[in-house]
Amino acid sequence: MNQTEKRIAYYPGCSVTGTAVEFDQSTRALCTALGIELVEIPDWNCCGSTPAHSYDPLLGAALAGRNLALAEEMGFHVVMTPCPSCLKALKGALREYEEKQHAFLNILQMPFSGQIRAISVLQLLYEDIGPETIREQIRYRLTNKVVVPYYGCLLSRPPEFARFDDPENPISMDELLQAMGASVPEFPYKTECCGAAYGVTQNHIVGKMTGRILDMARRLGAAAVAVACPLCQQNLDLRQSQVNRYWHTTFQMPVVYITQLLGFALGIDPKKLGIDKLFVSADDLFKETSEPLENQTESTSA
Amino acid sequence: MALLNSLRMPRDCDESFIRQVETKSRQQISKCYQCGNCSASCAYTYVYDYPVNQIMRLIQLGQKEVVLRSRSIWLCADCQACTTRCPCNIDIARVMETLRFLSVEEGTVSIKDIQLFYDEFLNSVKTFGRVFETGLLATYNLKAKKLFTDIDLAPKVLKKGKLPIIPHRIRGRKKVSDIFKRFEDYRNKKILD
Numbered sequence: 001m002n003q004t005e006k007r008i009a010y011y012p013g014c015s016v017t018g019t020a021v022e023f024d025q026s027t028r029a030l031c032t033a034l035g036i037e038l039v040e041i042p043d044w045n046c047c048g049s050t051p052a053h054s055y056d057p058l059l060g061a062a063l064a065g066r067n068l069a070l071a072e073e074m075g076f077h078v079v080m081t082p083c084p085s086c087l088k089a090l091k092g093a094l095r096e097y098e099e100k101q102h103a104f105l106n107i108l109q110m111p112f113s114g115q116i117r118a119i120s121v122l123q124l125l126y127e128d129i130g131p132e133t134i135r136e137q138i139r140y141r142l143t144n145k146v147v148v149p150y151y152g153c154l155l156s157r158p159p160e161f162a163r164f165d166d167p168e169n170p171i172s173m174d175e176l177l178q179a180m181g182a183s184v185p186e187f188p189y190k191t192e193c194c195g196a197a198y199g200v201t202q203n204h205i206v207g208k209m210t211g212r213i214l215d216m217a218r219r220l221g222a223a224a225v226a227v228a229c230p231l232c233q234q235n236l237d238l239r240q241s242q243v244n245r246y247w248h249t250t251f252q253m254p255v256v257y258i259t260q261l262l263g264f265a266l267g268i269d270p271k272k273l274g275i276d277k278l279f280v281s282a283d284d285l286f287k288e289t290s291e292p293l294e295n296q297t298e299s300t301s302a
Numbered sequence: 303m304a305l306l307n308s309l310r311m312p313r314d315c316d317e318s319f320i321r322q323v324e325t326k327s328r329q330q331i332s333k334c335y336q337c338g339n340c341s342a343s344c345a346y347t348y349v350y351d352y353p354v355n356q357i358m359r360l361i362q363l364g365q366k367e368v369v370l371r372s373r374s375i376w377l378c379a380d381c382q383a384c385t386t387r388c389p390c391n392i393d394i395a396r397v398m399e400t401l402r403f404l405s406v407e408e409g410t411v412s413i414k415d416i417q418l419f420y421d422e423f424l425n426s427v428k429t430f431g432r433v434f435e436t437g438l439l440a441t442y443n444l445k446a447k448k449l450f451t452d453i454d455l456a457p458k459v460l461k462k463g464k465l466p467i468i469p470h471r472i473r474g475r476k477k478v479s480d481i482f483k484r485f486e487d488y489r490n491k492k493i494l495d
Contacts, residue, residue: 049423
């Protein structure tokens with residue numbers, strides 16, 4: 001996105017209208033604060049997610065494609081979504097358009113040029129805003145807080161498809177967290193899978209995999225895990241009680257969206273960031289660091 | 303789990319299956335030289351019946367039945383670790399995805415609950431245009447006879463106001479269900495490639 005494109009299409013996706021409502025709230029509040037206007041695609045529909053492309057990528061492509069076509073119709077060149085799974089579906093639509101254009105358009109039955117780009121909110125924050133701008137604009141610093149970045153599977157993988165960050169060792173969230181003054185250790189489980197959508201159908205898988213991630217975060221002394229995916233967040237946060245039962249542990253680890261952390265650092269009211277919607281309370285994280293930057297600088301210089 | 307009998311391999315080799323997988327996934331399966339990077343990267347091997355490198359080998363050997371009835375293809379979470387690390391640049395996750403929809407076509411789905419969840423998910427999209435999470439979970443639990451799955455989480459989620467009681471119906475839901483219809487026509491060869 002170049003500097004002129006401060007107005008982009010926004011595809012929220014189903015999960016952020018329900019169980020991940022705080023991701024939507026914080027994404028919108030943060031973008032407003034950063035001067036980016038998000039225009040929600042009117043009457044958007046579900047992208048089909050894993051169930052659709054498990055049946056046939058073409059079905060998923062057509063479902064996701066309707067949203068891209070609506071955004072194109074409004075003259076947008078970029079569509080941003082907070083959800084990596086939706087992002088994968090939107091990009092899948094662009095791929096099917098390339099590979100099976102005739103069938104794709106026949107099923108979609110809408111004008112479509114394929115000239116639109118789909119990006120994640122993390123990509124927008126890292127590539128178009130950048131850690132430097134964040135560093136200049138923050139009002140509250142996360143000093144002395146250890147925050148581990150957890151990327152999950154899809155934000156940078158597979159590389160040819162994601163075209164963002166490093167597939168094995170992504171650093172975009174690390175750098176954004178550092179720009180907020182947080183202490184960011186090397187997190188070896190950055191891209192280990194959390195168990196994905198098996199929370200409902202094969203619960204024990206999520207118990208096992210998510211448990212490992214939380215355990216590594218605890219060993220590194222994390223005050224919180226930063227995430228950028230509604231499904232990862234749900235597994236790590238909502239299902240943390242199930243993980244504790246599976247492993248006989250007592251994790252009380254806040255799992256916070258990067259947009260919530262950034263929003264807070266930029267001085268947005270935590271209520272507008274949906275902090276109260278998290279299951280494991282992150283209040284301490286935001287309370288203890290709620291000293292304005294001016295005061296922090298004064299006290300350190302005194 | 304079907305047992306592998308190496309002596310029967312040549313007799314059971316279904317060459318049309320190999321071509322079908324290659325065409326649908328747009329991947330050249332013969333490029334796989336069994337380095338095992340995919341299985342080393344796979345977080346799900348511990349629940350698989352065949353590790354993913356063996357799935358690749360079984361495709362090369364045309365073992366349609368074994369592959370399409372395997373649990374592995376339905377337990378793959380599409381996490382892309384195998385695809386990212388394959389030295390032959392085979393999009394293995396896409397091969398696994400292809401095997402899932404071939405197993406639906408053949409009626410050989412090994413883990414019915416996962417298929418049921420996907421069916422209910424798509425029904426929700428077909429009806430409302432978006433997924434109605436509350437309804438989806440209730441119907442799935444009912445049909446899968448897993449009434450107490452996540453019952454521990456329900457009060458917490460409701461308290462946070464995160465599960466709406468009434469579904470959001472989009473205005474264009476007819477357009478969405480038409481996409482499903484045209485997709486079915488395509489599958490039944492009424493719409494051509």
